[in-house]
Amino acid sequence: MTAIAARQISVIKGGRTILRDLSLTAQSGEFVAVIGANGAGKSTLLEALAGLARPAQGTVLLNDRNISAYGRSELARLRAYLPQSPRCEWPIPVERLVALGLTPTLPAFSGLSESDEARVAAALLECDLMGHRDQAATTLSGGELARAMLARALVANPDILIVDEPLEGLDPKYALDATARLRALAGRGKVIIAALHDLTLAARHATRLIALHQGRIAADGSPQDVLTPDLLRRIFRVDASIAGAQGGAFVDYLAPL
Amino acid sequence: MTVETVSSVKKHAAGRAIDSVHALSAGIFAALCILFCVSLLAGRVWLSPADVLDGLFSTHAQLSSLIVTELRLPRAVLAVLVGGTLGLSGAVLQGLTRNPLAEPGLLGVTSGASFGAVIAIYFDLSQLSPAVIPLFGLIGAFGAMALTFALGRGGGTLSLVLAGAAVNTFGAALIALALNLAPGVDAAYEIMTWLMGSLADRSWDHIALAAPLILAGSAMLAFTGRALDALTLGEAQAESLGVDLPRLHVMALAGTAMAVGAATSVTGAVGFIGLVAPHLIRPFASYLPSRLLLPSALAGAVLLLGADVTTRLISVGPEMKLGVLTALLGTPFFFWLVVRLRRTAP
Numbered sequence: 358m359t360a361i362a363a364r365q366i367s368v369i370k371g372g373r374t375i376l377r378d379l380s381l382t383a384q385s386g387e388f389v390a391v392i393g394a395n396g397a398g399k400s401t402l403l404e405a406l407a408g409l410a411r412p413a414q415g416t417v418l419l420n421d422r423n424i425s426a427y428g429r430s431e432l433a434r435l436r437a438y439l440p441q442s443p444r445c446e447w448p449i450p451v452e453r454l455v456a457l458g459l460t461p462t463l464p465a466f467s468g469l470s471e472s473d474e475a476r477v478a479a480a481l482l483e484c485d486l487m488g489h490r491d492q493a494a495t496t497l498s499g500g501e502l503a504r505a506m507l508a509r510a511l512v513a514n515p516d517i518l519i520v521d522e523p524l525e526g527l528d529p530k531y532a533l534d535a536t537a538r539l540r541a542l543a544g545r546g547k548v549i550i551a552a553l554h555d556l557t558l559a560a561r562h563a564t565r566l567i568a569l570h571q572g573r574i575a576a577d578g579s580p581q582d583v584l585t586p587d588l589l590r591r592i593f594r595v596d597a598s599i600a601g602a603q604g605g606a607f608v609d610y611l612a613p614l
Numbered sequence: 615m616t617v618e619t620v621s622s623v624k625k626h627a628a629g630r631a632i633d634s635v636h637a638l639s640a641g642i643f644a645a646l647c648i649l650f651c652v653s654l655l656a657g658r659v660w661l662s663p664a665d666v667l668d669g670l671f672s673t674h675a676q677l678s679s680l681i682v683t684e685l686r687l688p689r690a691v692l693a694v695l696v697g698g699t700l701g702l703s704g705a706v707l708q709g710l711t712r713n714p715l716a717e718p719g720l721l722g723v724t725s726g727a728s729f730g731a732v733i734a735i736y737f738d739l740s741q742l743s744p745a746v747i748p749l750f751g752l753i754g755a756f757g758a759m760a761l762t763f764a765l766g767r768g769g770g771t772l773s774l775v776l777a778g779a780a781v782n783t784f785g786a787a788l789i790a791l792a793l794n795l796a797p798g799v800d801a802a803y804e805i806m807t808w809l810m811g812s813l814a815d816r817s818w819d820h821i822a823l824a825a826p827l828i829l830a831g832s833a834m835l836a837f838t839g840r841a842l843d844a845l846t847l848g849e850a851q852a853e854s855l856g857v858d859l860p861r862l863h864v865m866a867l868a869g870t871a872m873a874v875g876a877a878t879s880v881t882g883a884v885g886f887i888g889l890v891a892p893h894l895i896r897p898f899a900s901y902l903p904s905r906l907l908l909p910s911a912l913a914g915a916v917l918l919l920g921a922d923v924t925t926r927l928i929s930v931g932p933e934m935k936l937g938v939l940t941a942l943l944g945t946p947f948f949f950w951l952v953v954r955l956r957r958t959a960p
Contacts, residue, residue: 409853433856440850446712447846447901460844461856465837493901509847 359420359516359548360384361406361436366415368401375401377572378415383550383565385516388543390559390580391552393569394593399552400441400521402569406550407438407519419517433461436517437510441552442525443502448493451505455480458512476512483538484508485531499526507535517548524555536562560584560599560606568592580606590614635899635909642912646694649919653690654682657926688821689813693919695821695828696813696877697887701914702907703870704888705895706835709842709903710866711775714951718874718888721778721867722758725785727878728809730754732792735805747808748823748879755875758785759867767863770849774863811882811937813922824876831873832911834865839904846903884937886944887914887921893951 362382368375375398383389391399404410405417408424417424419435427435437458445454456469456477463469469477481487484504489497497505503526510518518539524532532555540562543549553559559566559580566583568576570592576583581602589597589608596611654666661669661678669682703718711720718724734740734750758781766777789809796802841862844852853859878884891914892906899905918936921943925934 404850407854409850429858430856433854436854438851438854440848440854443851444848445846446848447903449846449901453900453902454846457844457847457855460840463840465840506847 358385359435359546360418361420361424361517361548361550362418363402363406363412364416364418366405366412366417368398368405368410369413370401370410375572376405376412379572379574380415381567381574381577383548385546385548386543386564388540388549388562388564389551389567390563390565391550391567391569392554392556392559392592393575397569397592398572399569403438403519403521403550403552407436408432409438430461434513435515436519437513437515439506439510439520439523441521443506445494445502445505448495450491451486451494451497452477452481452490454494454505455486455508455512458509462513476514480508480512483511485534500528500531503527504531504535507538511538511542515547518542518550520549520551522552522554524553524558532558540564556584556589556608557606560608561604584608635905638895638898639909639912642909642916646912646916646919649916649923650690650694653693653919653923654686656923657681657686658929684817685815688816688818689922690919692813692816692821692824692880693922694915695825696881696884697891697915697918698911699828699832699873699877699914700884700888700918701891702832702835702911703874704890704914705892705903705906705910706838706842706866707870707888708892709845709906710838710862711771712845714893714955715889716775717885718870719782719883719885720775721870722762722781722785723755723871723875724878724883725782725789726758726761727751727755727875728883729785729788729792730757731808731879731882732789732805735808736792736796736801738801744817745819745823748820748876751879752827752875754785755871755879759871759875763864763867768860770859771863774867807935808882809937810935811884811940812925812933812935813881814933816880820880824880827872827876831869831871831876834869835873836907838862838865838869839907842903882937884918884940886940886947887917890944890947891917893947 360382363380365378365380367377391402393399401410405412408417408427411425419427424432456473459473459476481490484507486505486508489501494502494505503523507523510520523535527535536558539549539551543564563580565578566580567574568583568588575592576588584599586597586599589595594614596614598609598611600607655661655663659681661681665678666682669679672679700718707716707718707720708714730753731747731751734747739746762774762777762781765780766774793802793805796805841852841857844855844857849859892910894913895906895909899909921939922936925936925939928934
């Protein structure tokens with residue numbers, strides 16, 4: 358059983374308060390989709406939950422222990438984090454990029470063991486990247502790179518996966534694949550926290566939605582409870598119609614307010 | 615997924631790149647050994663291998679024995695140490711900044727060391743002991759390191775690099791000032807020639823002074839490999855993978871200050887080796903920074919030793935300074951780098 362919790366956290370960046378007095382708990386089996394307008398604080402919330410942004414007030418607890426009390430590699434073995442639009446700076450082969458996800462488990466000098474290589478291969482297969490294994494990561498298309506990064510995050514089999522906009526640039530097939538994969542991971546007892554822009558996918562696959570508005574939680578609960586025309590009007594300032602339920606939910610934007 | 619797929623994939627993955635980088639290191643090492651032997655033979659006075667062996671192992675003093683043990687051997691050892699350090703530090707700094715134009719002087723250490731040495735020459739302190747110039751160079755290198763660290767800490771890699779650039783400019787200005795105020799033409803000339811960089815007339819004393827720092831600094835730099843690999847994914851992902859960025863900055867800066875600072879204090883600034891060596895290796899190391907470190911150090915040693923042998927063989931008037939030759943040979947490489955970047959850029 359894994360649980361991650363924010364206890365009344367406030368995060369300040371560059372003199373601006375991004376998150377205010379925010380509390381939440383997520384545990385094994387949950388696929389939490391964080392939604393909200395640009396600048397609502399989604400990325401900062403994810404950074405704080407990943408232990409990368411330190412709250413000015415309040416604490417983040419991982420398995421009931423303050424996240425800042427964890428050692429760097431201990432924390433890195435427990436949770437994987439993917440920032441928004443991750444980039445690769447050298448033209449390394451895709452399989453080496455995926456293998457970087459194993460960094461916290463590797464000793465300072467020796468290379469990958471046979472079992473490490475097998476994990477990399479499994480992650481490549483799972484994300485349908487076998488054909489790109491030897492390709493330079495810098496020559497991948499945006500969507501292919503996003504899949505490679507997801508494989509990189511999954512390769513070490515972390516208990517907690519925190520991903521910021523993992524569906525950005527993905528074709529419909531791969532966006533559906535990726536959300537289904539996140540859902541399946543939650544089903545296997547992982548904690549998944551993802552910032553998502555596609556509300557339809559979020560409504561269909563996430564087990565829980567958290568709507569952020571101006572650094573606070575505007576709504577938190579099951580997708581059908583959270584996604585209401587009223588909420589979308591309030592936080593996204595659009596008129597929207599929401600049709601269907603659970604597996605067939607559908608969000609359609611009608612007009613800006 | 616079947617077991618066979620996984621194992622065939624595994625075999626495939628474990629192969630090539632690692633083997634090729636090991637083979638490359640071994641090849642460069644062999645070239646270095648040959649070049650090392652050649653460097654003992656070559657010079658104004660050519661020695662035969664028999665002379666060299668005799669010089670190395672005979673007990674009675676002869677001219678050939680003096681040339682080998684007191685001139686050429688320390689010079690070759692120093693070339694290997696300094697070239698290796700420059701190649702290693704260049705590879706680490708290019709990995710740290712993820713910028714192919716980074717080189718060992720990036721963080722201000724080289725200009726600090728140069729300024730320290732220039733001060734010693736300016737006040738004619740080298741009469742006291744030949745070790746004074748490198749000692750002042752070391753003081754300058756550590757001063758520059760402290761300044762870069764104080765200015766650039768806590769703001770990520772970019773602020774460290776900007777602080778290094780500021781320290782570099784400051785060092786260059788102070789050197790220009792020393793040249794400007796030099797008491798006579800002789801002092802100015804001595805400063806200029808020292809700044810050009812050379813391995814000539816360096817003794818075992820110089821090596822005894824520089825080698826421990828070069829080795830300690832290089833060991834520090836060698837430990838950055840894993841973190842540099844993770845930095846390929848950017849600072850946010852590297853941190854999430856457990857990389858301690860402030861610690862990495864300290865290791866890269868202190869390692870460079872010790873190793874390159876000590877090297878520059880003894881030889882003067884030798885440009886381009888640290889820039890060029892990693893580029894020559896990178897495609898063979900599948901662009902992974904950690905795999906680049908060892909072969910890049912070896913390549914730096916080969917380049918510097920080769921350049922030094924070349925300076926001895928070119929006989930146009932006074933011996934050509936090492937730094938001048940590396941700059942002359944390095945610049946066309948720079949052009950090539952620009953052209954290649956232009957071609958591969960989208």
